[in-house]
Amino acid sequence: MKANIIVRLKPAVHDPQGETISNALKQLGYEQAVSVRQGKFFELSLDTDSREEAQRLAQEVARRLLANPVLEVFEVEVQG
Amino acid sequence: MPRFAVLVFPGSNCEEDVQYCLQDVLGHPTDLVWHKQTRLDGYDAVILPGGFAHGDYLRPGAIARFSPVMPAVASMAESGRAVVGICNGFQMLQEAGLLPGAMLRNRSLTYVCRYVGLRVEKAGSPLTETLREGDELRIPVGHADGNFFADERSLEALEKKDLVVFRYLDNPNGAAHDIAGIRNERGNVLGLMPHPDRCYEPALGTADGRKLFESLVAWTEQR
Numbered sequence: 001m002k003a004n005i006i007v008r009l010k011p012a013v014h015d016p017q018g019e020t021i022s023n024a025l026k027q028l029g030y031e032q033a034v035s036v037r038q039g040k041f042f043e044l045s046l047d048t049d050s051r052e053e054a055q056r057l058a059q060e061v062a063r064r065l066l067a068n069p070v071l072e073v074f075e076v077e078v079q080g
Numbered sequence: 081m082p083r084f085a086v087l088v089f090p091g092s093n094c095e096e097d098v099q100y101c102l103q104d105v106l107g108h109p110t111d112l113v114w115h116k117q118t119r120l121d122g123y124d125a126v127i128l129p130g131g132f133a134h135g136d137y138l139r140p141g142a143i144a145r146f147s148p149v150m151p152a153v154a155s156m157a158e159s160g161r162a163v164v165g166i167c168n169g170f171q172m173l174q175e176a177g178l179l180p181g182a183m184l185r186n187r188s189l190t191y192v193c194r195y196v197g198l199r200v201e202k203a204g205s206p207l208t209e210t211l212r213e214g215d216e217l218r219i220p221v222g223h224a225d226g227n228f229f230a231d232e233r234s235l236e237a238l239e240k241k242d243l244v245v246f247r248y249l250d251n252p253n254g255a256a257h258d259i260a261g262i263r264n265e266r267g268n269v270l271g272l273m274p275h276p277d278r279c280y281e282p283a284l285g286t287a288d289g290r291k292l293f294e295s296l297v298a299w300t301e302q303r
Contacts, residue, residue, distance in 0.1 A: 013229060016187050016254075065146075068139055068175065070182035071229060 001046045002079045003058035007067045008039035042066055054078045082124040082300040084110040087153075089144050092131035092168065097277035101293045102127075105280055108297060115147040124300045125162035125206070126153055128169025130222070130275055140183060140225050141171035150176055162206040162300055163269045167223055170261075170271030179262060179271045180238065181230035186223070187254025193222040195285060197249030198260055198274060205245045205263050206270050207292040209299035217288040219274040221252055226273040228255035241265060246272055 009015050015037050022036040044061065046054045058076045067074040084102050086095045095112055103110040113120065115133075120126055133144035144150075150172075157163045157178050165173040173179040186192055200208050200215040208215075230238065235256055238244055246261035253273075261272030276289030 012231065014184065014187075014254075016185055016189050016227075020189055065138070065142060068142065068182050070174070070180075070231075071184065 001048055001051065001054035003044045003046060003054055004077045004079065005042040005044060005058060005062050005066055005074055006039055006077075007042070007062070007072050007074045009037060009072055013071050040066070051078055051080075082108055082297060083122060084108060084296075084300075085113045085120055085123040085126045086110060087115055087126065087128050087149055087169075088112050089115045089131070089133035089147060091135050092129050092133045094130035094166065094275065094277050097275075098127050098129050098166070101277055101280045101290065102297070105290065106293055106297055113149065115144070115149045118148050118152055120149070120152040120156055123156070123161070124303075125164065125296060126156050128153070128163075128165040128172050129277070130167030130169060133168055133172060136168070136225075139171075139175070140168055141173075141175040144168075144172045145175035154178065157264070157269045160266065160268050160303070162296065164206055164296065165271040166277060167221075167226075167273055167275060170273055171225065173269065173271045178269050179264060180234050181228055181256075181259075181262070183223075183225040183273075184227040184229045184254070185225050186227050186252070191222070191224045192226070192252045193220070194252065195220045195279075196252050196260075196274060198246045199249055200245070201247050202242060202245045202263065204299075205267060205295075206299045207261070207272065207276070207295050208245060209295040209302070211291060211295060216249065217291070218279070218286045219276055219288055219292075220278050220285070221274045222278075223253070223273055226253040226255065228253075228257075228259040228273075230256060238262060245270060246274070
């Protein structure tokens with residue numbers, strides 16, 4: 001099974017990298033791009049056929065390692 | 081005589097500077113301890129040094145926090161002995177939940193490497209035992225992720241409980257409340273971003289770092 005995990009900064013957390021990207025987009029003429037928030041994407045392959053097991057494992061690794069709960073929130077999507 | 085342990089992780093690079101300060105400059109037995117060791121028996125204090133433990137991949141300190149030695153670090157903290165994290169070591173203590181907050185990328189998005197001014201906010205901590213509140217020091221920083229972040233409630237708690245030990249005079253990274261170093265409520269776990277291990281002799285620009293290590297010795301001896 002595969003799981004996609006997106007880790008993003010909490011809305012209240014300042015994102016200097018996102019801001020820099022957003023400024024670059026404006027310089028390129030994309031005035032409509034009002035703001036950018038940067039995050040991380042993980043594609044996790046799991047050696048299990050059980051959707052429930054994959055969901056559980058992906059949640060666990062996201063919670064324990066991939067995201068820092070002080071700064072970030074995460075979403076898990078199991079595929080297949 | 082207090083005995084010190086300095087942890088060594090794959091990618092840490094300041095362990096020998098810390099050992100040099102404590103052992104060669106101040107004359108206290110100090111061992112380098114590989115991160116796969118699981119015991120820290122017989123040590124009065126442990127220092128988590130700066131560098132790039134486990135390459136800083138994912139987030140600084142995120143992988144190091146699962147190193148086999150970390151449960152022993154947590155027991156030292158629990159037993160009231162001194163646990164000090166410098167720079168990357170501070171980030172590890174945050175990831176391990178031994179200190180609050182987390183480090184964001186520096187506001188400038190650049191690696192900052194220079195001397196900064198620090199004000200001692202709290203005397204009587206493992207690194208400020210022999211200093212006075214209001215003392216000003218010059219200590220170098222060298223980091224990309226030193227922008228201290230905690231939510232409003234945690235910041236309020238840090239201030240109210242008097243847990244901020246060092247504040248920047250000229251905030252180099254955007255850190256909330258100019259925070260450069262904090263301690264836990266019990267007072268024995270301390271993290272700071274600047275590097276006292278890089279300025280312990282006048283030839284290095286200042287010897288202010290030595291005062292912090294002298295404090296660590298004094299704090300440890302009194303307990």
